[in-house]
Amino acid sequence: MPELPEVETIIRDLKPSVIGQEIKSLKIFDGSNRLFLKNNLSFFHKYLIGQTIRDINRHGKYIIFCLSSLSNFVVHLRMTGSFTILHTNAPVVPYEKLRINFCTNLSMSLIDIRKFATIDISNDANFLVSKLGPDAISRGFNAKFLQSKFIKRNSSVKSALLDQKIAAGVGNIYADEACWAANINPLSRASLLNLDQIELLCKSIKLVLRESISNRGTTINNYKDVLGNSGYHQTRVAVYGRLDKPCFKCKTKISKIKVVGRATYFCPKCQKN
DNA sequence: CTTATTCCCTGATTGC
DNA sequence: TGCAATCAGGGAATAA
Known part of the structure; x- marks a missing residue:
């Protein structure tokens, strides 16, 4: 289960493939699960399509994709969530929940056996700060x-x-x-x-x-x-x-x-x- | 306000 | 061998 070190490893691996990529389209699989607890598919389309991913950060176990609009795409992998990079025309991966297709031929896929992972959009850069304490390897945690x-x-x-x-x-x-x-x-x-x-x-x-x-x-x-x-x-x-x-x-x-x-x-x- | 418990979910493992 | 019970646990929701 990804905790801080695993999430850190994941974002370090994602960065070279994902930063600078413009989002062309996205597909969400099995749309009835908790992934959409708060928002529907058109909500994610509205905030993600056409955006360029400028950076990827992390606060605790939350992954924060910083978009060119200054909104944040926030993912929590919970127990069994994982990311992979594949070609846009690659077939559906077992347990695939979300595929973000970039304008190149690359896609970023969220895979999650137990369906606990969550995705969200935040327009408030600091919304996680009020929800969480300081990141455990930051200076604020002393x-x-x-x-x-x-x-x-x-x-x-x-x-x-x-x-x-x-x-x-x-x-x-x-x-x-x-x-x-x-x-x-x-x-x-x-x-x-x-x-x-x-x-x-x-x-x-x-x-x-x-x-x-x-x-x-x-x-x-x-x-x-x-x-x-x-x-x-x-x-x-x-x-x-x-x-x-x-x-x-x-x-x-x-x-x-x-x-x-x-x-x-x-x-x-x-x-x- | 605090702290404890239940629930969500599915594959792997354990027990009879 | 087979099937049911148990385990794994982050965080939201709920209870106390």
Whole structure:
């Protein structure tokens, strides 16, 4: 499932093929699903046809295509969404949801097995800022900010880290990895962490995310990049998916529990509090 | 305001 | 071997 490092890898791969391309036409498949929760097909036609994609940015897990009109085409891949670049006359790909045809012979396709991905248009360049906290690898996400959020947070650290208003882009895998790196129990009350712990956790979040970006993301369930290749970071993962395997620091078997409905892995010895 | 739970969806895996 | 139950989880909606 794409989290921040996977989304970052995807936009880096898309940029050379997509920036500067003018949108000639688009086709949306299986139009009755949630992709159209708020808008219909003619809405997307109106805002996309004739536009040139000027840049591709990211805030947390949201992909932001900046259009020449200054509107933004915003995509969230959720669990199983992925992009691919293909020729305009290529046949429909299984689970294809959206194809954007450029004026060249190239197209950009959104593929999504589980149909959770969302697409939207925004005319407000900052609309995601009010909806999300700072991006987890940006300067705005720092120990001071994290402390200001944690101090009034009664829930577990794990639950807080999954809150996109606190750390935009952190998902289930990297929340666990960061807690392990910082020796923090995912069940600890966020409000009870001391400043040293918060500083270490903040650094750990940035570190695990940056390391994963340099490894082109983690392929554990089904993430694939724009070329359909897996990432490499799954070989570096310390706890996620490593139930009963030895902790890399102390050899204790990794535990698995459920926290706010999410599988959560940790070392019961290294992460006591 | 907060925090927890349910739901959406489908392929892979597990259990009997 | 076969089929049903479970699991995977981001975020919207809902409940408390």
